[in-house]
Amino acid sequence: MMNARRVTSQDVADAAGVSRTTVSLVLNKVQGxxxxxxxxxxxxAAARELGYVPDAAxxxxxxxxxxxxxxxxxxxxxxxxxxxxxxxxxxxxxxVIKQSGLRLLIEIVDPEHQKEAYLELxxxxxxxxxxxxxxxxxxxxxxxxxxxxxxxxxLGQLPDTNHYxxxxxxxxxxxxxxxxxxxLGHKEIACxxxxxxxxTAATERLIGYQEALEAAGLSLNDELVGYxxxxxxxxxxAMMELLGRDVRFTAAFIASDEVALGAQAAIRECGLxxxxxxxxxxxxxxxxxxxxxxxxxxxxxxxxxxxxxxxTLLIKLLKGEKFYERHVVLKSPLHVRESCGAKLxx
Amino acid sequence: MMNARRVTSQDVADAAGVSRTTVSLVLNKVQGxxxxxxxxxxxxAAARELGYVPDAAxxxxxxxxxxxxxxxxxxxxxxxxxxxxxxxxxxxxxxVIKQSGLRLLIEIVDPEHQKEAYLELxxxxxxxxxxxxxxxxxxxxxxxxxxxxxxxxxLGQLPDTNHYxxxxxxxxxxxxxxxxxxxLGHKEIACxxxxxxxxTAATERLIGYQEALEAAGLSLNDELVGYxxxxxxxxxxAMMELLGRDVRFTAAFIASDEVALGAQAAIRECGLxxxxxxxxxxxxxxxxxxxxxxxxxxxxxxxxxxxxxxxTLLIKLLKGEKFYERHVVLKSPLHVRESCGAKLxx
DNA sequence: ACGCGTTACTAACACGTGTTAGTAGTATAG
DNA sequence: CTATACTACTAACACGTGTTAGTAACGCGT
Numbered sequence: 001m002m003n004a005r006r007v008t009s010q011d012v013a014d015a016a017g018v019s020r021t022t023v024s025l026v027l028n029k030v031q032g033x034x035x036x037x038x039x040x041x042x043x044x045a046a047a048r049e050l051g052y053v054p055d056a057a058x059x060x061x062x063x064x065x066x067x068x069x070x071x072x073x074x075x076x077x078x079x080x081x082x083x084x085x086x087x088x089x090x091x092x093x094x095x096v097i098k099q100s101g102l103r104l105l106i107e108i109v110d111p112e113h114q115k116e117a118y119l120e121l122x123x124x125x126x127x128x129x130x131x132x133x134x135x136x137x138x139x140x141x142x143x144x145x146x147x148x149x150x151x152x153x154x155l156g157q158l159p160d161t162n163h164y165x166x167x168x169x170x171x172x173x174x175x176x177x178x179x180x181x182x183x184l185g186h187k188e189i190a191c192x193x194x195x196x197x198x199x200t201a202a203t204e205r206l207i208g209y210q211e212a213l214e215a216a217g218l219s220l221n222d223e224l225v226g227y228x229x230x231x232x233x234x235x236x237x238a239m240m241e242l243l244g245r246d247v248r249f250t251a252a253f254i255a256s257d258e259v260a261l262g263a264q265a266a267i268r269e270c271g272l273x274x275x276x277x278x279x280x281x282x283x284x285x286x287x288x289x290x291x292x293x294x295x296x297x298x299x300x301x302x303x304x305x306x307x308x309x310x311x312t313l314l315i316k317l318l319k320g321e322k323f324y325e326r327h328v329v330l331k332s333p334l335h336v337r338e339s340c341g342a343k344l345x346x
Numbered sequence: 347m348m349n350a351r352r353v354t355s356q357d358v359a360d361a362a363g364v365s366r367t368t369v370s371l372v373l374n375k376v377q378g379x380x381x382x383x384x385x386x387x388x389x390x391a392a393a394r395e396l397g398y399v400p401d402a403a404x405x406x407x408x409x410x411x412x413x414x415x416x417x418x419x420x421x422x423x424x425x426x427x428x429x430x431x432x433x434x435x436x437x438x439x440x441x442v443i444k445q446s447g448l449r450l451l452i453e454i455v456d457p458e459h460q461k462e463a464y465l466e467l468x469x470x471x472x473x474x475x476x477x478x479x480x481x482x483x484x485x486x487x488x489x490x491x492x493x494x495x496x497x498x499x500x501l502g503q504l505p506d507t508n509h510y511x512x513x514x515x516x517x518x519x520x521x522x523x524x525x526x527x528x529x530l531g532h533k534e535i536a537c538x539x540x541x542x543x544x545x546t547a548a549t550e551r552l553i554g555y556q557e558a559l560e561a562a563g564l565s566l567n568d569e570l571v572g573y574x575x576x577x578x579x580x581x582x583x584a585m586m587e588l589l590g591r592d593v594r595f596t597a598a599f600i601a602s603d604e605v606a607l608g609a610q611a612a613i614r615e616c617g618l619x620x621x622x623x624x625x626x627x628x629x630x631x632x633x634x635x636x637x638x639x640x641x642x643x644x645x646x647x648x649x650x651x652x653x654x655x656x657x658t659l660l661i662k663l664l665k666g667e668k669f670y671e672r673h674v675v676l677k678s679p680l681h682v683r684e685s686c687g688a689k690l691x692x
Numbered sequence: 693a694c695g696c697g698t699t700a701c702t703a704a705c706a707c708g709t710g711t712t713a714g715t716a717g718t719a720t721a722g
Numbered sequence: 723c724t725a726t727a728c729t730a731c732t733a734a735c736a737c738g739t740g741t742t743a744g745t746a747a748c749g750c751g752t
Contacts, residue, residue: 006471006738008737008738008739009738009739010738018701018702019701019702019703020702020738020739021701021702021703021704021740021741022700022701022702024739024740024741025701025740025741028740030740030741033700033701034698034699034700034701035700035701036699036700036701039700039701051469053466053469053470054470054738054739055407055470055471055737055738055739056406056412056470056471056472057403057404057406057407057412057471057737057738057739058403058407058707058737058738058739058740059738059739059740060402060403060406060707060739061401061403061404061407061706061707061708061709061737061738061739061740062706062707062738062739062740062741063707063739063740064707066402066403068451077436077437077438077440077441077444078437078441080433080436080437080440081433081434081437081633081650082430082433082434082632082633082634083433084428084430084433086433086436087426087427087428087429087430087432087433088427088428090423090426090432090452091423091424091426091427092423094423094426094452094454095423095424098423098454103451103453103467103472104451104452104453105414105449105450105451105452106436106440106450106451106452107449107450108440108444120399121449123397123399124399124400124401124402125352125401125402125403126402126449231633232633232634232637233633236637258634261634261637262637264637264639265636265637265639265641268639286428287427287428287577287578287579288428288578288607288634290611291578291582291607291608291610291611292639293610293611293614293638293639295611304427352708354707354708354709355708355709356708364731364732365731365732365733366708366709366732367710367711367731367732367733367734368730368731368732370709370710370711371710371711371731374710376710376711379730379731380728380729380730380731381730381731382729382730382731385730385731400708400709401707401708401709403707403708403709404707404708404709404710404737405708405709405710406709406737407707407708407709407710407736407737407738407739408708408709408710408711408736408737409709409710409737410737
């Protein structure tokens with residue numbers, strides 16, 4: 001039915017009355033090549049006329065560049081459903097990558113069953129470089145990649161490796177969040193993690209919480225810790241469980257705004273008020289957070305910036321520019337709104 | 347430093363003491379091929395031993411299949427930042443696509459400057475098929491693709507074309523949403539669109555709103571219509587503007603939950619209450635909507651299902667199975683919560 | 693007339709795979 | 723004993739491009 005046979009560079013060459021080599025030289029604007037201006041125009045005209053677009057596969061095969069960057073997420077698909085952080089990353093990544101004429105391929109890897117599945121993606125040279133968001137301690141593939149010197153940039157960090165990374169300081173940010181609550185007079189502060197502790201960020205944030213309490217001379221209580229799983233549902237469930245336990249707390253640090261959204265609803269449904277009964281501090285500063293009721297006090301993670309820097313860095317690596325700052329750390333200040341009960345000055 | 351030279355099928359052939367053809371036949375499990383079991387095992391062992399992974403580009407070149415599906419979004423990157431619908435799509439798409447051994451490439455196209463940029467993606471055979479989310483009336487590239495019989499599945503609909511599509515009935519859903527408000531006694535109902543009217547879904551939803559009013563014998567008032575732009579910010583701004591105008595309304599239909607989130611905050615900041623002063627009905631039923639305060643009454647769009655069906659359909663098209671139902675329409679019932687002020691029976 | 697350098701190209705190889713056509717070797721039928 | 727059929731492979735081409743090495747044509751100095 002269709003099949004108007006592909007237009008190849010040979011067709012362009014024939015139309016312009018030159019060789020295929022010349023077509024390639026002209027269209028790729030090769031520097032050293034001496035081509036008469038008149039010929040050049042003739043080739044360009046012929047290419048436009050025929051609607052010639054170079055074949056990506058052929059080009060990738062010979063140039064050994066797929067012109068594709070992979071975004072690897074070690075999650076189950078359903079953990080992506082309500083991920084407000086991911087969309088911010090996409091904003092940043094797509095903007096930068098597009099500008100460089102590259103494409104973004106998104107690969108999701110089930111952390112339980114096939115942690116290392118993305119290695120095949122790389123071996124097949126489907127992608128030129130990887131941005132990995134949310135590294136996990138148990139990701140052995142990442143260590144393998146380090147040996148192979150494959151271009152990788154982490155959005156997050158993985159101890160014991162020397163991968164390029166762009167991140168915030170999760171531990172310090174959490175400390176600041178919790179210290180803010182301590183400063184408001186709270187002594188019993190619960191915590192709900194953003195994800196399970198295989199994720200380095202989740203562990204770091206929990207440690208930050210613990211450090212803040214210890215520094216204030218308070219003892220840790222496992223009963224005050226709940227576990228989230230990226231989603232509002234998990235926050236709802238975790239908060240419900242905390243409220244059902246035999247512990248009292250007047251504040252909670254929730255290491256993800258998405259999770260905090262559910263937790264806040266749970267508090268509300270139990271007839272309690274934020275911040276009067278329970279003060280809340282979140283983490284991420286998603287676009288939605290300022291529209292919550294009350295607006296959520298949270299750690300402001302510059303997600304779009306992180307993604308921009310990570311992709312910019314990766315693109316430089318692909319161009320062969322080495323020896324950059326290996327670990328970029330962006331600022332993540334506390335954004336005080338109303339959920340923590342602090343008096344806003346202005 | 348690195349460069350352990352790629353392992354090719356020739357290397358496997360040498361190691362196994364057979365020809366490259368045999369390697370190909372074995373590893374691709376070609377049906378008609380007669381291969382002795384012992385040889386087969388030898389090849390498989392050699393391949394595993396050497397860590398052989400076929401080169402994606404070479405394979406794509408010869409097989410004319412990139413094994414990649416493109417997800418095209420006609421938006422600016424910053425319009426993706428807080429798109430809770432997109433993450434649901436990714437959930438559905440990634441699940442299905444992964445299972446079929448394909449990959450997902452995500453392409454974002456600025457609707458103002460380069461509407462048709464994704465045509466190049468297709469011409470270059472970078473992708474085998476396209477899922478296009480949120481078609482626009484002014485998308486001429488889509489009409490071109492129809493002539494070329496390139497595999498396309500729309501998440502949404504585009505009049506005057508016969509592309510495969512998976513969608514809900516936006517117009518009817520909106521009518522139902524607005525009729526619900528009418529049934530609660532509201533006579534002055536505002537509307538905020540989910541996006542500008544170039545998007546077919548935005549227009550359809552607005553028409554549904556208008557049809558409901560007209561069917562109830564009410565007159566339309568342009569002053570009661572505001573325009574959103576995917577984001578909570580836009581909903582906040584639009585609602586603020588509506589509240590500042592010289593019109594009264596006791597309810598609002600907001601054609602996107604994401605936008606409704608901002609609108610609800612605006613209402614709150616003006617000292618008004620939902621649903622007592624202004625009843626609210628949204629559209630999408632994002633995961634976050636049930637956690638809003640009050641929980642949002644909204645049209646329940648089965649986003650994950652839409653994505654699953656769209657990708658399943660596209661994959662079938664790629665396999666050459668034609669003649670399927672061209673336009674799949676899924677149900678999108680009203681999900682009554684509290685923001686509309688209806689008494690909940692249960 | 694000859695060598696030499698420059699200009700404006702082109703022939704031919706390489707990239708790594710899938711696949712078609714073919715070929716020795718052995719079993720089976722007449 | 724010969725013709726046929728089948729088994730278990732392999733040689734060689736094709737996919738469409740980037741690039742290296744090379745070549746005619748021409749001007750120029752001696």
